[in-house]
Amino acid sequence: MKxxxxxxxxxxxxxxxxxxxxxxxxxxxxxxxxxxPALRGxxxxxxxxxxxxxxxxxxxxAAKRLSADTMTFSVSTSSVNKGxxxxxxxxxxxxxxxxxxxxxxxxxxxxxxxxxxxxAAIINAGDGWHQHPTQALLDAYTIRTRLGCSGGxxxxxxxxxxxxxxxxxxxxxxxxxxxxxxxxxxxxxxxLLPASLExxxxxxxxxxxxxxxxxxxxxxxxxxxxxxxxxxxPSLREYSTRFGLDDVRARRLQDHAxxxxxxxxxxxxxxxxxxxxxxxxxxxxxxxxxxxxxxAVLFHLLGQGSELVDESGxx
Amino acid sequence: MNEWVxxxxxxxxxxxxxxxxxxxxxxxxxxxxxxxxxxxVLDASGCIVSPGFVDLHVHLRQPxxxxxxxxxxxxxxxxLGGFTAIVAMPNTEPAQDSVxxxxxxxxxxxxxxxxxxxxxxxLTLDRAGERMAPxxxxxxxxxxxxxxxxxxxxxxxxxxxxxxxxxDLDVVLAQHCEVASLTAGAVMHEGCCSSHLGxxxxxxxxxxxxxxxxxxxARLTGARVHFLHLSTARSVALVRQAKADGLRITAEAAPHHxxxxxxxxxxxxxxxxxxxPLRTRDDIAALKVGLRDGTIDAIATDHAPHPAALKEQxxxxxxxxxxxxxTALPLALGELGLDLPEVxxxxxxxxxxxxxxxxxxxxxxxxxxxxxxxxxxxxxxWTVDATRLASKxxxxxxxxxxxxxxxxxxxxxxxxVVIDGEAQR
Numbered sequence: 153m154k155x156x157x158x159x160x161x162x163x164x165x166x167x168x169x170x171x172x173x174x175x176x177x178x179x180x181x182x183x184x185x186x187x188x189p190a191l192r193g194x195x196x197x198x199x200x201x202x203x204x205x206x207x208x209x210x211x212x213x214a215a216k217r218l219s220a221d222t223m224t225f226s227v228s229t230s231s232v233n234k235g236x237x238x239x240x241x242x243x244x245x246x247x248x249x250x251x252x253x254x255x256x257x258x259x260x261x262x263x264x265x266x267x268x269x270x271x272a273a274i275i276n277a278g279d280g281w282h283q284h285p286t287q288a289l290l291d292a293y294t295i296r297t298r299l300g301c302s303g304g305x306x307x308x309x310x311x312x313x314x315x316x317x318x319x320x321x322x323x324x325x326x327x328x329x330x331x332x333x334x335x336x337x338x339x340x341x342x343x344l345l346p347a348s349l350e351x352x353x354x355x356x357x358x359x360x361x362x363x364x365x366x367x368x369x370x371x372x373x374x375x376x377x378x379x380x381x382x383x384x385x386p387s388l389r390e391y392s393t394r395f396g397l398d399d400v401r402a403r404r405l406q407d408h409a410x411x412x413x414x415x416x417x418x419x420x421x422x423x424x425x426x427x428x429x430x431x432x433x434x435x436x437x438x439x440x441x442x443x444x445x446x447x448a449v450l451f452h453l454l455g456q457g458s459e460l461v462d463e464s465g466x467x
Numbered sequence: 468m469n470e471w472v473x474x475x476x477x478x479x480x481x482x483x484x485x486x487x488x489x490x491x492x493x494x495x496x497x498x499x500x501x502x503x504x505x506x507x508v509l510d511a512s513g514c515i516v517s518p519g520f521v522d523l524h525v526h527l528r529q530p531x532x533x534x535x536x537x538x539x540x541x542x543x544x545x546x547l548g549g550f551t552a553i554v555a556m557p558n559t560e561p562a563q564d565s566v567x568x569x570x571x572x573x574x575x576x577x578x579x580x581x582x583x584x585x586x587x588x589x590l591t592l593d594r595a596g597e598r599m600a601p602x603x604x605x606x607x608x609x610x611x612x613x614x615x616x617x618x619x620x621x622x623x624x625x626x627x628x629x630x631x632x633x634x635d636l637d638v639v640l641a642q643h644c645e646v647a648s649l650t651a652g653a654v655m656h657e658g659c660c661s662s663h664l665g666x667x668x669x670x671x672x673x674x675x676x677x678x679x680x681x682x683x684x685a686r687l688t689g690a691r692v693h694f695l696h697l698s699t700a701r702s703v704a705l706v707r708q709a710k711a712d713g714l715r716i717t718a719e720a721a722p723h724h725x726x727x728x729x730x731x732x733x734x735x736x737x738x739x740x741x742x743x744p745l746r747t748r749d750d751i752a753a754l755k756v757g758l759r760d761g762t763i764d765a766i767a768t769d770h771a772p773h774p775a776a777l778k779e780q781x782x783x784x785x786x787x788x789x790x791x792x793x794t795a796l797p798l799a800l801g802e803l804g805l806d807l808p809e810v811x812x813x814x815x816x817x818x819x820x821x822x823x824x825x826x827x828x829x830x831x832x833x834x835x836x837x838x839x840x841x842x843x844x845x846x847x848x849w850t851v852d853a854t855r856l857a858s859k860x861x862x863x864x865x866x867x868x869x870x871x872x873x874x875x876x877x878x879x880x881x882x883x884v885v886i887d888g889e890a891q892r
Contacts, residue, residue: 237779259781260654260665261735280783282665323665346662347670 155274156449157263158283159327167331168303171293173448174441180217181444190455191220194251198224199266200277201257206415206439207277211254211286214446218455220251238262239269246270251454255279260320273453281318287414288324290445292332294438295369298410304332311363313339313395314373314422315384317346321414322373326354337363339395343384360395365404370432371412372397372422388421398424410434469497471883472505473842473876475512479811480832489516491838494881498834509876509883511842517811518829519551519582519839519877521818522792523612523641523719524695524767527553527584529575530568531560536772536859538575538584541792544770544857545582546884548792549841549874552583552819552828557594558617564589564600566608573609580892581884582877583839585822587612590629590640594618599629606636611823614641616695617742619677621647626681630690639717639821641693642681644702645743649673654782656729656744664732666782669744671699678702682709685716693821694718696769698743700753707762717821718757719767722798723789723864725754731864737778737785738862741771744787758803758813765818768795772860790863793856797870800845807845815841842876849873857890 153166162170180188196215198208208224215222225245242253252273255263260280267274278284295305310329316322316338329336330353338345338356349356357363364370375391385391392398397411402425405411411433417423427433469490478487478499488503489496522545528536538555545553555572557563563572569586576584588605592598594615602613613633619642620626626642633640650669655661657668678694682705685692697703697718706718728747731739739745757763771788778785799810819829827837848871853861877885884891 237776238781239779240776257781259783262781264735265737265779265781280665281667320665323663347657347668348659348662350659351663 153453155263155267156285156453157267157274157276159285159288159324159331162331164304164331164333167289167292167328170289170448170452171296173452174289174293174445177444177447177451180447187217187219189219190451191215191218194220194454195249196220196222196252196254196450197245197250198222198254199245199256200224201227201262202278204256204278207256210439210442211277211446213443214450217443218447218450220450220454238265242266242269246272252450275449275453278320280320282320282323284320284324286442286446286449287321288328289449290438290442291325291371291412292328293445294412294434294441295410297441298434298437299368299408305329306333308334308368309337309366310334310369310371311337311339311367312371312373313360314375315344315379316340316373317344318376319373325371326352330354337367339363341385344379360401364401365406367409368406369410369412370397370405374414374416375418375422392421392424396422396424402430405432408432412438415439469503469505470881471507471509472503473509473511473516473840474503475510476514476516476842478832479515479517479808481816482831482833484808489832489840491878491881494838496832496834496836496838499832509842509886511875513846514842514844514875515807516832516840516842518815518819518832519841519879520549520796520814521822521824521828522550522553522768522770522795523765523818523822524616524721524769525553525555525792526558526771526788527555527572528772529559530571534774534859538572539579539581540857540859541770541772542576542579542581542584543890544792546877546879547857547874547888547890549796549843549877550582550792551839551841551877551879552585552822552824554585554587554612554822556616557587557589557614562589562593563587564592564594566604569605569608569610581890582879583824583828585612585824586610587614587616587641589613590615590620591625596621596625599625599632602629602633602638603636606638610638612639612641612693612821614643614695616641616643619643619645619647623680623684627684627688630684630688630692633690634688639691639693639823641695642677643695644674644677644681646673646676652783653744654740655732656746658729658747660729660732666732671701671746671750674699674743675701675705678705682706682714682716685709685714686712689715691715696721696724696743696767697754697757697763698724698746698750700750703753703757703762707757710762717764718762719765719818720754720758720763721767721769722791722795725751725758726798726802727864735782737780737782738789738864740782740785740787741789742787755803759805765821766795766799766813767818768792772858773862774860778862788862790856790858790860792858794851794863794865794870796843796874797872800872801870838878838881840878841874842878843872843874845872847871847873
């Protein structure tokens with residue numbers, strides 16, 4: 153595996169082994185000095201064409217804990233000179249000597265375009281509505297860890313609720329969860345579903361109340377304010393009434409059920425109850441696991457042959 | 468003594484198919500028959516000689532976007548593709564909405580001298596869809612085909628007025644059918660593939676609604692309407708019914724729409740971004756039926772050059788369009804399952820009639836006719852190499868593909884402008 157651009161490109165087996173590797177990274181993160189020299193001398197460039205503080209910080213933390221050198225190339229789309237092509241930008245940065253690009257872009261497909269113009273490994277940190285594979289891996293890792301599954305997510309029923317159409321998280325999660333054996337139901341009005349679900353291994357339900365008592369994981373997607381302006385829903389209030397997690401719905405969740413969200417949350421829209429008071433919420437755990445999972449990805453792509461030696465010398 | 472003689476070819480024209488040499492003098496066909504002689508010979512053994520091709524839909528980019536193409540480079544690509552007349556789309560900068568711009572484009576075409584450049588005129592000022600362009604003035608200066616191509620005229624009232632105003636002008640109103648509110652931000656065909664790739668979709672219905680609207684407005688007004696680059700199965704069905712109803716309507720289809728599907732976007736290569744977008748296998752099948760049964764009158768390339776720097780941008784910002792002039796003939800020969808005379812009709816005399824140039828293009832190969840001729844070998848194979856195409860741009864979707872059918876010579880107004888596949892100027 154040279155790149156991590158899409159969950160599509162991974163088998164269930166490959167996902168499992170990345171999650172196992174994330175377990176080993178979680179162990180590193182428990183050490184007094186959570187840093188190993190595995191990627192010393194390697195250079196990882198964060199190439200963020202779209203703002204994302206949390207994903208960028210998570211990747212940079214992961215890279216630093218593996219002793220890689222990190223650089224950040226932040227480009228607000230407005231500042232990119234119209235005359236410079238994406239290719240020019242990539243070739244310029246590549247010339248500085250880069251082992252991996254961590255790429256975030258508002259447009260689907262940019263990681264594939266970039267991989268034509270550089271020899272560096274490409275890690276997709278979110279492209280348009282398309283893919284966000286490390287988010288899916290950390291979500292799967294969080295579920296696997298919490299619900300005590302051994303290998304994958306066999307037998308679990310996961311509901312993904314909200315704006316699937318515009319969500320790279322949903323596209324990646326559907327693939328990762330089902331490749332690991334889970335059953336996925338999408339819950340959304342048709343305006344927030346893709347035009348076609350042909351080939352998607354999912355079922356669709358428009359009524360959250362019909363299945364809330366049966367699911368093992370409730371995955372809430374972020375609902376953006378502009379969806380109301382685009383008349384995809386009449387109002388955020390109505391969306392919240394139909395699809396938000398309120399007290400009544402929270403009480404109907406099974407005792408072991410997890411509540412997840414990729415962040416940042418819209419309080420009062422997709423999540424009405426205080427997540428801190430919600431028994432099954434693993435939302436902050438997702439963030440913490442993100443570092444371990446991204447360390448696993450970086451190590452897998454760049455660190456073949458090296459070992460996870462303890463830098464404190466303690467062994 | 469004849470100046471030129473094309474020897475050993477099979478003639479395919481509106482009169483039928485037959486063997487014969489074609490002799491040329493003084494810009495016209497001087498003789499047709501066996502064993503003709505002339506001062507110079509164009510060998511055409513194994514080849515077809517037909518009236519030159521007419522492309523109703525070419526973007527020459529000049530004035531305004533000369534880094535992508537010029538009238539001269541586009542004309543050269545056209546000549547190498549067997550075209551002797553091309554309609555230049557009006558989305559230049561400034562747009563072709565005034566006699567001054569139209570005449571300048573025509574002059575550049577004459578200076579290049581590789582084919583006849585027929586400037587189209589805008590339907591609305593600056594293609595903005597707000598006020599009618601000076602259609603009668605432009606028509607008086609020789610413009611026959613009017614379009615805001617790249618944009619559809621959104622306002623049904625304005626389109627009705629244009630249709631009514633054009634009734635006594637002997638012009639063709641060519642619509643780019645796209646209801647813009649349904650395609651805002653769209654990158655590719657809306658369907659299974661766009662849903663998987665997370666790319667904003669261009670739904671088929673956005674085209675079909677405007678095809679339907681203009682059919683009904685044409686029924687109401689009696690205007691002469693032409694539909695540009697039909698891309699969906701339902702559009703073909705609508706046009707078929709309108710023709711059966713006796714409306715004065717014509718339509719064209721582009722080779723990329725009957726050869727490539729939306730699956731090409733799985734590569735995320737912006738070369739495959741085009742407007743209207745590449746669609747599905749079912750749409751391709753319907754376009755082919757439409758081309759066979761006469762619903763679609765012409766093959767038009769929608770040749771749309773863009774420099775690499777623009778195509779190497781993210782899919783949402785990369786401009787739509789692909790090259791087409793030099794690959795149209797082999798695709799038409801190879802992909803439609805039509806007899807050769809039918810293919811030539813779609814490339815030559817049917818579009819010539821729509822463009823209003825039947826007096827000099829797409830005419831029967833007879834003595835006295837203006838010598839605008841294509842000579843091609845239907846069996847010769849070649850491989851598309853973008854760097855060797857004549858266009859200033861490289862955005863062919865067929866890079867590396869082997870094609871069967873190759874233009875050997877093109878004769879424009881009696882002068883061979885392409886000999887053995889090489890442009891002569």
